[in-house]
Amino acid sequence: MADERQLSELTADALGALEEQFPGVAQPAERIGLVIEPHQLVDVATFLRDELDFAYLSCVTALDYPEATDNFPARYEAAYNLYRSEGGPLVLHVHADRDDPVIPSLIEIWPSAGVQEREAWDLMGIRFDGHPDLRRILLWEGFEGHPLRKDWHEPYYEEDQKPFRSRFPDGEPVLDEEDTTFGRNLRYPHDWVEDGVLEIPEGWESEAESAVYKPLELVAAAVKEELGTEQVVLNIGPQHPSTHGVLRMVACLDGETVLGLEPVLGYLHRSHEKIGERNLWLGNMPFTDRLDYITSMYNNFGYAVAVEKLMDVDVPERAEYIRVIMGELTRLMNHLVSVGFLCNDLGIYFTAMLYALEEREFVIDLFEMASGSRMMCNYFRFGGVAHDLPDAFMPMARELVFERFPRRIDELETYLLDNEVFQGRTKRIGVLPPEAAVAYGCTGPLLRGSGVPYDVRRAEPYSVYDEFDWDVVVGNNGDVFDRVLVRFGEMRESLRILRQALDRLPEGPIQGGRVRPNTRVPEGEAYGRVEHPKGELGFYLVSDGGTNPFRYHIRTASFVNLGVLGELCRGNKIADVVAILGSIDITLGEVDR
Amino acid sequence: MSSQESQLPKLPPELQDTVHLSVLDQVYNWSRKRSLWPMFFGLACCAIEMIASFDPRFDLARFGMEIMRASPRQADLMIVSGTVTKRMAPQLVRLYNQMAEPKYVIAMGACAISGGPFKEAYNVVSGVDKLVPVDVYVPGCPPRPEGLFNAVFALHKRMDQERIKDLRWYQKGECQGIPVPALGPDLVDYLLTDEDIATDYRPPRLHKTVVAEQEEA
Numbered sequence: 018m019a020d021e022r023q024l025s026e027l028t029a030d031a032l033g034a035l036e037e038q039f040p041g042v043a044q045p046a047e048r049i050g051l052v053i054e055p056h057q058l059v060d061v062a063t064f065l066r067d068e069l070d071f072a073y074l075s076c077v078t079a080l081d082y083p084e085a086t087d088n089f090p091a092r093y094e095a096a097y098n099l100y101r102s103e104g105g106p107l108v109l110h111v112h113a114d115r116d117d118p119v120i121p122s123l124i125e126i127w128p129s130a131g132v133q134e135r136e137a138w139d140l141m142g143i144r145f146d147g148h149p150d151l152r153r154i155l156l157w158e159g160f161e162g163h164p165l166r167k168d169w170h171e172p173y174y175e176e177d178q179k180p181f182r183s184r185f186p187d188g189e190p191v192l193d194e195e196d197t198t199f200g201r202n203l204r205y206p207h208d209w210v211e212d213g214v215l216e217i218p219e220g221w222e223s224e225a226e227s228a229v230y231k232p233l234e235l236v237a238a239a240v241k242e243e244l245g246t247e248q249v250v251l252n253i254g255p256q257h258p259s260t261h262g263v264l265r266m267v268a269c270l271d272g273e274t275v276l277g278l279e280p281v282l283g284y285l286h287r288s289h290e291k292i293g294e295r296n297l298w299l300g301n302m303p304f305t306d307r308l309d310y311i312t313s314m315y316n317n318f319g320y321a322v323a324v325e326k327l328m329d330v331d332v333p334e335r336a337e338y339i340r341v342i343m344g345e346l347t348r349l350m351n352h353l354v355s356v357g358f359l360c361n362d363l364g365i366y367f368t369a370m371l372y373a374l375e376e377r378e379f380v381i382d383l384f385e386m387a388s389g390s391r392m393m394c395n396y397f398r399f400g401g402v403a404h405d406l407p408d409a410f411m412p413m414a415r416e417l418v419f420e421r422f423p424r425r426i427d428e429l430e431t432y433l434l435d436n437e438v439f440q441g442r443t444k445r446i447g448v449l450p451p452e453a454a455v456a457y458g459c460t461g462p463l464l465r466g467s468g469v470p471y472d473v474r475r476a477e478p479y480s481v482y483d484e485f486d487w488d489v490v491v492g493n494n495g496d497v498f499d500r501v502l503v504r505f506g507e508m509r510e511s512l513r514i515l516r517q518a519l520d521r522l523p524e525g526p527i528q529g530g531r532v533r534p535n536t537r538v539p540e541g542e543a544y545g546r547v548e549h550p551k552g553e554l555g556f557y558l559v560s561d562g563g564t565n566p567f568r569y570h571i572r573t574a575s576f577v578n579l580g581v582l583g584e585l586c587r588g589n590k591i592a593d594v595v596a597i598l599g600s601i602d603i604t605l606g607e608v609d610r
Numbered sequence: 611m612s613s614q615e616s617q618l619p620k621l622p623p624e625l626q627d628t629v630h631l632s633v634l635d636q637v638y639n640w641s642r643k644r645s646l647w648p649m650f651f652g653l654a655c656c657a658i659e660m661i662a663s664f665d666p667r668f669d670l671a672r673f674g675m676e677i678m679r680a681s682p683r684q685a686d687l688m689i690v691s692g693t694v695t696k697r698m699a700p701q702l703v704r705l706y707n708q709m710a711e712p713k714y715v716i717a718m719g720a721c722a723i724s725g726g727p728f729k730e731a732y733n734v735v736s737g738v739d740k741l742v743p744v745d746v747y748v749p750g751c752p753p754r755p756e757g758l759f760n761a762v763f764a765l766h767k768r769m770d771q772e773r774i775k776d777l778r779w780y781q782k783g784e785c786q787g788i789p790v791p792a793l794g795p796d797l798v799d800y801l802l803t804d805e806d807i808a809t810d811y812r813p814p815r816l817h818k819t820v821v822a823e824q825e826e827a
Binding site: 155156157159160161164171172173174175193194199201202203204205206209214215216217221223225226255256257258262263283284285286287288291292303304307310311367370371374375377378391392393605606 | 650651652653654655657658659661662664665666667680682692693695696697698701705725727728729730731732733734735736740751752754792793794795796797798799802803
């Protein structure tokens with residue numbers, strides 16, 4: 018039994034309620050949360066959602082324990098982070114057998130589990146029983162192995178921990194290419210290679226493409242019987258100017274109406290999590306920059322908040338204010354760019370985007386001034402920020418925040434929102450009801466556009482957000498237009514926070530601890546989340562007390578928000594699909610990780 | 611003035627105001643290099659800096675590259691801006707094969723050059739030159755827009771040195787595309803099935819390298 022003191026009040030309450038309803042099903046987990054027996058998981062989940070109001074399933078992930086821990090044997094494990102409108106999280110752990118890991122799927126209770134369970138199956142190989150469409154999501158069908166398992170090694174595998182001994186302290190690095198069969202990042206099954214030459218077995222065919230169309234075949238078959246019309250399957254992407262990167266969508270069309278649409282992901286899957294488990298704790302900071310590459314500062318923020326939960330380090334007030342200033346500048350920039358890209362998709366080709374990019378350059382100037390880099394800032398450290406603000410920062414920031422940005426946002430808003438064509442293309446398109454938004458785990462402007470006033474900065478305040486006077490912006494109708502309205506509103510709220518933060522920025526130190534490259538993080542488990550401009554960005558971290566994470570999972574808003582795309586597009590015209598996608602506002606670096 | 615141009619006959623004085631003698635190659639290259647049509651092909655982080663280089667502050671249009679085309683058939687410059695994943699590799703090769711000749715590739719950023727910070731990842735190709743021939747490499751993570759400009763100038767210089775008789779597009783015989791890889795247990799690259807190439811793998815060059823030749827002369 019784990020120490021009772023480790024259980025938070027929320028977890029203890031939930032345990033009490035569960036013990037009454039389902040005796041013997043739940044027990045305290047090793048670090049935080051509860052362990053649920055798999056055979057009653059669905060009942061427990063239904064109870065938690067309906068009776069205890071845990072309406073929002075934020076993060077589903079999988080862990081691999083190759084060796085027995087203090088209280089439990091070697092296992093695969095699924096972890097669920099649940100929230101109510103305030104407080105949280107309640108973490109559920111479900112253990113699975115190492116030889117045949119099967120866990121019941123929770124997609125019926127929280128549809129947001131859909132994409133995340135597919136990801137866990139893809140990368141960790143846990144089968145979710147009852148999931149209607151358990152295909153690989155980031156890798157392709159037919160890929161050998163499940164990469165996040167601890168015993169799975171990539172072709173360029175060198176060691177479990179960085180820095181690799183070949184580079185430090187020995188300092189004799191070898192090119193990765195020199196150690197691999199083909200001099201490339203490739204490895205094939207043994208019967209495929211003969212004398213260093215690839216021998217493809219006869220009759221081999223790639224399943225990667227055919228698997229993509231499977232769910233649409235069902236859609237087409239279901240409709241065919243009713244209408245007797247012919248359906249067309251249309252591929253959009255991965256190279257398409259309106260997919261915001263390398264997203265691919267396959268749509269099943271009846272004329273111009275979308276019957277079913279399925280996002281195909283993984284074209285930018287860079288295995289952040291596998292690399293992250295090898296990196297030093299601080300070494301992951303620059304990698305978070307590259308998650309959502311438009312808003313690198315806020316990714317830093319999320320990672321710093323999550324690790325500080327484990328480290329228990331005090332951040333000085335000046336550093337917190339600088340963090341908030343950087344974070345809100347990022348939000349402003351992201352919303353500008355996202356509105357610009359949306360206009361691009363709607364056919365206002367490049368004009369609105371150039372307006373947005375012009376302002377973005379000024380924000381980037383500020384970032385460069387503070388961090389030394391335009392895009393990949395790598396500015397946050399555990400317990401503070403990397404550098405203090407330079408002298409030129411404040412005058413320029415004040416000029417922009419007090420003078421220029423309010424004017425330019427008003428200008429852009431007047432041009433766009435009063436425009437009849439813009440309204441015609443966005444109003445009553447892609448309507449997302451609030452219940453569906455919560456069920457699908459949507460966050461950010463997508464959720465608030467549907468009228469749900471949920472913002473992590475309010476629900477679980479981090480940093481110094483509770484010291485400022487600001488409002489959560491919500492929409493009414495949940496259509497594309499309302500999401501744009503919410504973004505404009507949030508830009509104004511960001512400016513409001515920025516004005517207060519710039520006025521009240523205190524003097525003092527900017528670092529609460531000592532920045533060391535090989536920081537050791539105390540043993541523990543934490544789920545740290547922040548209100549990223551696109552929605553909730555969460556880092557699920559497990560530390561074994563060493564210099565690198567035992568598990569490093571990133572829950573990104575773009576990825577989970579995409580789960581609702583098919584639902585939003587069904588019944589709309591194909592031309593509106595790009596408008597809906599643009600209004601969700603995704604970045605592929607964050608979707609595929 | 612190129613070496614070829616200096617061998618041209620001198621014009622009589624009365625014609626010098628109205629007639630200009632030049633070499634066909636030079637006219638061809640001069641017009642070509644000022645009208646590169648890049649493909650609208652953003653892969654990852656570098657794509658944002660690529661778009662930023664089209665914005666009002668930097669304005670790549672000053673160098674004759676105003677319009678980015680979404681269709682590879684209308685483009686002759688591929689700026690590989692970001693990490694090339696194995697999953698993207700078949701599409702990338704297919705896009706390259708579809709581009710209009712004579713075509714050029716700029717590998718923008720560390721990922722496109724070698725895999726960059728993500729080199730060790732299981733889903734990343736260690737450099738786009740493992741798939742298609744690359745003309746200019748731009749280091750940086752991501753490169754600043756000025757870096758991309760420098761790459762474009764380097765490409766202009768390179769185009770200046772090309773001659774019609776060397777360009778693959780004007781040669782006899784059919785131009786073979788690069789075999790498109792497939793997605794199997796790992797990325798199945800059909801070039802590796804050839805014993806000659808597999809032993810010392812180099813991507814095939816579709817247009818001859820003329821830079822080295824010129825320097826020798």
